[in-house]
Amino acid sequence: MSLSAKIPEGPLAEKWSKHKFDLKLVNPANKRKYDIIVVGTGLAGASAAASLAELGYNVKAFCFQDSPRRAHSIAAQGGINAAKNYQNDGDSVYRLFYDTIKGGDYRAREANVYRLAEVSVNIIDQCVAQGVPFAREYGGLLDNRSFGGAQVSRTFYARGQTGQQLLLGAYSALNRQIHHGKVKMYTRTEMLDVVVVDGKAEGIITRSLTTGEIDTHTGHAVLLCTGGYGNVFYLSTNAAGSNVTAAWRAHKRGAFFANPCYTQIHPTCIPVTGDHQSKLTLMSESLRNDGRVWAPKTHAIAEQLRKGAIKAAQVGEADRDYFLERKYPSFGNLVPRDVASRNAKEMVDDGRGVGASGVAVFLDFADAITRLGKDAVAAKYGNLFDMYYQITDEDPYSQPMRIYPAVHYTMGGLWVDYNLSTNVPGLYALGECNFSDHGANRLGASALMQGLSDGYFVIPYTLGDYLATIGPKAVDANHPAFAQTKKDVTDYIAKLLALRGTKTVNEYHRDLGHIMWEYCGMARTAEGLTKAKGLIQALRADFWKNAIVLGDNEEVNASLEKAGRVADFLELGELMVDDALMRNESCGGHFRLESQTPEGEALRDDEHFAFVAAWEYTGDNQPEKLNKEALEFEYVHLTQRNYK
C-alpha cells in the first residue's frame, strides 16, 4: 500500500496557510449534524474536544480516569516551547523548526514540524487568554527559560507544573462546552475497539469501568488522543493507567503503527531502588538550566561514594568529571535528552556510577545555590526538590541529586498524514498518540506544544475537510459492523476472565518490562533484539495460559482492566523489537551499538533509513508488514548532529 502524507505543495513557510485555504469548510448550520468522538482528555484531547464543540460539532469525549483533569499531561513539569522571541535572543519560527528537526535527528517531516513551530505562538496566546498563570517578570511580561537542544530561551513555564496549568486551561475550555451541552463527557470509560464500516471509522466500543457495561458509540469521525506507550517498559514516568490499548486496537483494525521503536529515555529521573517500585519519577529538564551533571573521575572515588564512605560534597573539583560540559562545550548540560542519557549510561557502564546501586550520576546545584541563593533556587524548583526529598529521603539543597535515565515518552505512534488522519479514513490521532513531529528524539518542552497544536489549531481545520467530503448523513448504528465489533470485545473480555492461572498480570508486566529495558532500551543490538523477540513471544504465550484474572465483567474490576492493557503491551513489545531490528542504524533515541561514530554518537544511515516505518497488522501472531514513507528534506541539510 502506498502511503501519501498529503503534504501541501509550495514553499515551506506557506504550506499551512495555503492548505488552510484549500481545505473544505462545513457551513455553520451543518456542523451540528456531525458527531465527533474524542478519546482521551489530555492536552490534545481536551483542546480538540473544546475547540470542535466551539465550532458547533457535537462531541462525545471519553477518559478512563475519574475526571478529564487527571490525564497524564497534568504531570508535565518544565514548560512549553514557542517561537515568540520575547527575549530578543534570535529565536524565530524557522529556528524552532530547525532545532526540532535536528533534535529529532532528521527523522521527522519538514512540513509538519514547520507548522508546529508556526502555531506555537498562538498556543501561548490562547493559554494566557484562558487564565493560565504562566511565570512572569516583575514588569508583568511573560518569563522564559532554556531547555535542551536549543541556544535560545523560548520555554514558557508555570513553576514546575506547566503541564498541570495547561491541562487545567484546556479542561476549563472543555467544561465550558460540557456546560453548554456541546460536549458529552464519559469518565471512567475505556475505549476497547474502533468500529470500521466500509473502510471508514464510524464509532467505538467502550467499557464502563464502574458497571462493566459494554457500549457502542457512533460518530462521523474518531479522534484518538490517548497518549504514548512508555508503560510497555513497566517502569516509566507515565501514570499507572497510561496504556496503548486504544491505539493498539485501532492498529489491529487497520491503522498503521509508525516508528514504534522510537522511545525517549529521559536523562534526569530518580533512580530505581528496588523491585517493588511501580513507577519512576522525572526531575524536570529545566533543572539542567542550573544543575551540573557529573560523575567521579576515578573508579576508586566512585566505589567510596557507593559504599557511603564519603559524600558527594567531599569530592573535590579536581576529582569530578562534568562530562556533558567537557564533551559538549557549546550546549553543555543542555544537550538533547538522548545525548544526555547515553552519556550517563556510559559513566555507569564505565564503573563510575554512584548511589548504593551504582546506577546513577549526580545533578548538582551547589554552584547555583552559591550564585543565586537558596531562596532563588527554591522559587524556581521548590516543588521538584520537595518531591525528590519525599521519594529519596535526601535533601537536594545540601547534596546533589542522584539521577538516571528512565523511559518517558514515545515518539512513535499511529501513522498520520499532514491532516492528522491515520490511513483509516475518519480515524485521527493527535498528540503523543501519533508519530508525526518529533522524529527519533523529542526536544524538551515540545510535547505540550504538539498536543495543544494538534488539538487547538490543526484538527479544527483538517477535520472539517473530511466531514465536508463525507456529508452530514447520520451514521447507521444498525450496521452489522457495530454488533460484530461489540461481540468481538465481549468475547475477548470473556477470554481474559477465563484465565485462572498462577501468575499475576502485574508479574507478566514486570517481566515484559525487564525484557524491553534490557534489549530494547538505551542500547540495542541485532543479537539482543532477536533474543528479545523470542522471549516476548514465549511470555505472551504463557500469559494466555497462566495469568490470573479475577472477578466478573459487571463490576469494578481493576484486575480485568490491567489484563487487557498488558495483553496489548505483550503484542506491541514484539513490534517494537521488530522495528528496532529492522532499523539497522542509530538515530536519536534509537541507538544500535552496531552503528555509532568513533566518538560514540548515534550514526545515521540516511541512504537506507530516511523513511518512516509504518507497520501494518496482518493477523494474530503473524509478522507485520512494513510500509515505508520516504522522508524528503528540501530545506534542512542532513548532517551528523553536533552539539559540541
Next chain:
Amino acid sequence: MNLTLKVWRQKNAQTAGKFVTYQAEGISPDMSFLEMLDVVNESLIHKNDEPIHFDHDCREGICGMCSLYINGHPHGPKRAITTCQLHMRTFHDGQTITIEPWRAAPFPVIKDLAVDRSAFDRIQQAGGYVSVNTGGVPDANEILIPKVIADEAFNSATCIGCGACVAACKNASAMLFVSAKVSQFALLPQGQPERYSRAQSMVAQMDAEGFGNCTNTGACEAECPKEISLTNISRMNNDYLSAKLFREEHAHENNG
C-alpha cells in the same frame, strides 16, 4: 517492616461496608504507600482473593486521583503531600494502619476505597472558566500581569481536585476547592468580566451537590496536599456577597 492494615471494604454504593484486617509483610521503608498496597494486592490475587480497590494514576503527586483516609488523615499523617508521595519510612514496624475512603455524602463510594468525585467536575462546569473560544485572542504579552498577582493566582491554581478538603471537613464543605478556582480567575485580568457570575454559579452548584457550609475550622487548609490557603475562601465570600448585594442582575445577564 510488618504492618497490620485495617481496610474499609465495600462492594458498591448500595451495599454496607466493613473493616477487614490484613497483614502486610516484608514492606520496604522505601516503598510508597500505594506500592505497599500493590504488594498486599499481589498476595491477595495469588490467594484468589479480591484485591483492594483504590484510585491512583500519576503516582507523582499531581493528578489528584489518589485519596485514602489514613489513620484519621486524608493522604496520611504528613503535611503537604498526597498518598502516592507518602513513603513507608513514615511508619514503624508493627504499626496498625487504618485505611478508609473519603467520607462525604456528595462523594459516594464506588468500591472499597474509591469514591465518586464527579460533583467536583460539575462545579467546575458551572463556571470554572474564562469564556474565550480558540483563536482570535490578543498576543500573550498584551495582558500585563504583575508578578505578585500572577504568583498568587498560580498558588490558587495548584489545587489538584483530590477532595482531601472535603474529607477533612466535619461539614463536608467544598469551599476550599471551589474558592481556589474562583480566586485564580478573580485575581487575573482575564477573569474579571465573569468574576461575579462565576462565583455565584459555582457556589450554587456546590450547594446543589450537597456539600456543607464553612465554619472556619481550617481542617481543609491543614490537610490540603497542595497547601491551598484559607484566604481563597475569604476572597470567594467577598465576591459572592458582593455579587448577591450589588451585582445579581449583572450575573443573570451573563449567564446566557
